[in-house]
Amino acid sequence: MKVDLSMTDVEVLETSPAMTIGSVERDCGLPKETLRVWERRYGFPNPLRDRNDERLYPAEQVATLRLLRRLVIAGHRPGQVVGLPDEELLVLLAASEASVAQTRDPEVELVLNLLRAHDAVGLRDGLSAMLLGAGLGTFASVTGPKLVAAIGHAWSRGELEIHQEHFFTEQFTTVLRSAINATQVAGLPRADPRVLFGTFPQEPHALGLIMAEAMFALEGCLVISLGVQTPIREIAAAARAHKAHILALSFSSIIPAAQATSGLVELRALLPEQVEIWAGGACAGLRPMPGFQVLNGLSDINPAVSDWRARKHRSGKI
Known part of the structure; x- marks a missing residue:
């Protein structure tokens, strides 16, 4: 359904450049779904709408979104900063950057x-x-x-x-x-578990995933990567096809915890009970629930793999 712009929107669009949601995603490094979640949950951003009811973001909102991404990267939770005036965001950002201006490496x-x-x-x-x-x-x-x-x-x-x-x-x-x-391929002995790596469609960041993959490989696991932004049903299908014991999923700080959790619950329902789901990354507020566990850092991988092998050994499945 086409929606006519209000006079206010027309005036804004005539006097200030506006960006589509795809352009904002590329410019700010914030996934489209994150922008929609923030809009729904916090009331910001507050995009205009064109005649086809598509979101358009005025330049001043894009500038604020750039500040918000910088703060999220610095460790602030979206619920603490989204919606604050730019002046307060700049104060928080200055404090965050001062705390990391340490000795040169x-x-x-x-x-x-x-x-x-x-x-x-x-x-x-x-x-x-x-x-x-x-x-x-x-x-x-x-x-x-x-x-x-x-x-x-x-x-x-x-x-x-x-x-x-x-x-x-x-x-x-x-x-x-x-x-x-x-x-x-170096002739090192490989042993279970077989670990499949991926991210949900809203997660474009791969560095956390590949760093975790390296740690699993050093534990002698067979590692299989799907890369980033794989549909949830396809992740489940790949787990079955590769006979994976563990699905390892990465979530960055720009993914809302509730969104990550809902996706994990959906994925859990698509998998056999014996396939474990391990989640990790910088997503603030992500907590373990029945059906999946959360690794708080790369250092958790070694003990988690050792525990998996011990459990399977006791059950006679390894």
């Missing part, structure tokens, strides 16, 4: 400089050298999160563009994927 400085120089070969070589020096486990669980946090903060300060953040993601993923594949 040479690895962080190297990566940031290479990103600023748009040096693809240098960045790939630098990351490869870090991996060789630290080993896969430390690179995935310590170096990776450190670099991801630093790049997020640099973006939030306006020192990097989103395309540079994406550039880092691709280079880091390439280096880490090569190392994971090497562990799978």
Whole structure:
């Protein structure tokens, strides 16, 4: 059904540029579903509507959404910041950035400089050298999160563009994927569990997922990745096809906990009881429930795998 614009909307659209929801998603790095959830739950953003009832976001709302993403990356929960005036958001952001303006880390400085120089070969070589020096486990669980946090903060300060953040993601993923594949074909003994990795359709971020995959690979698990943004029913179908023992799912800080939980409940209903669901990531407020467990960090993977194997050994299934 077509909906005519009100005079107020017409006047705003004539005097100020407006962006579609897809453009806002690309500009701000906030998934469309997150924008809709915030609109419904917190009353912001408050988009205009075009003649086809499609959302249009005025420039001032887009600017506020950029601030909100920076604060969410810094660790603030959406319920604490969405809806606050820009002046308060800027105060919170200044405090958050001051708390991370600590001593300079040479690895962080190297990566940031290479990103600023748009040096693809240098960045790939630098990351490869870090991996060789630290080993896969430390690179995935310590170096990776450190670099991801630093790049997020640099973006939030306006020192990097989103395309540079994406550039880092691709280079880091390439280096880490090569190392994971090497562990799978190096003749090392593989043992259950078989672990399938993925994210829900609303989750475009892959770094947390691949860092977790590296840690599972080091535990001798057979790891199988679906990548990001897979429909829930397709995740369930893949789990059956690959005879997965565990589904490992990652949720970033921009995904509302209620949305993640509802998806996990839906997925649980589609799976055989023996397939376990393990969720993790930076999604604030995600809590374990009957049918799935939550890992609070990469360091939880080793004991969780050991516990899984002990349970299966006691039951005679391993």
